[in-house]
Amino acid sequence: MPWGERPRWARWVSVIWIVGFVEGTGAHLLDLISGGLHAYHAWPLPSQVLFHALLVVDLLVAVLVARGLPSGPPLGAAVMVTDLTANYQGNWSGLLHEPLAYVGVTGLLPMTLFGLFVVGTALPLGRAFRGIVRPV
Incomplete structure (x- = not known):
C-alpha cells in the first residue's frame, strides 16, 4: 500500500516500526562487527x-x-x-537479582516497550495494509 493511501495513524505507526526495526538491524550489525560470529557466545x-x-530479518520487516x-x-x-x-x-537471572540494572534508555526496557507496541499494533496495521479500515 502506497504511503499516501495509508490512514494517517498507519503512517505514524509504520514510521515507528521502521525506525525500531532498522535500529535492531544496526544493533545486531554492531554486535557482529565488534564480536564476530561469537558475539553472543554466552547465550544458548x-x-x-x-x-x-x-x-x-529486522531489515526485512522494515522493508515490508x-x-x-x-x-x-x-x-x-x-x-x-x-x-x-x-x-x-538470557537475562532472567540478572533481572531477578538486580532489576534496576535493566532500566535505561538502551537494552531490555526499550526493547520491551517497542515489542509491546509492535504486538499491539500488528493487527490494525495489517488490516490497514489490506485496505480494511475498521473504526476503533
Missing part, C-alpha cells in the same frame, strides 16, 4: 542463531512495512515475541 545456541538471523505489504506486521510481531523471549530467557 538457539539464541545465538536467532540474534544473527535478526540482522537480516515501508512497502505496505500485509506480511510485514505479522512477521514483525513474531520477530519481537521471539526476540524478547530469547532476551528475557
Whole structure:
C-alpha cells in the first residue's frame, strides 16, 4: 500500500516500526562487527542463531512495512515475541537479582516497550495494509 493511501495513524505507526526495526538491524550489525560470529557466545545456541538471523530479518520487516505489504506486521510481531523471549530467557537471572540494572534508555526496557507496541499494533496495521479500515 502506497504511503499516501495509508490512514494517517498507519503512517505514524509504520514510521515507528521502521525506525525500531532498522535500529535492531544496526544493533545486531554492531554486535557482529565488534564480536564476530561469537558475539553472543554466552547465550544458548538457539539464541545465538536467532540474534544473527535478526540482522537480516529486522531489515526485512522494515522493508515490508515501508512497502505496505500485509506480511510485514505479522512477521514483525513474531520477530519481537521471539526476540524478547530469547532476551528475557538470557537475562532472567540478572533481572531477578538486580532489576534496576535493566532500566535505561538502551537494552531490555526499550526493547520491551517497542515489542509491546509492535504486538499491539500488528493487527490494525495489517488490516490497514489490506485496505480494511475498521473504526476503533
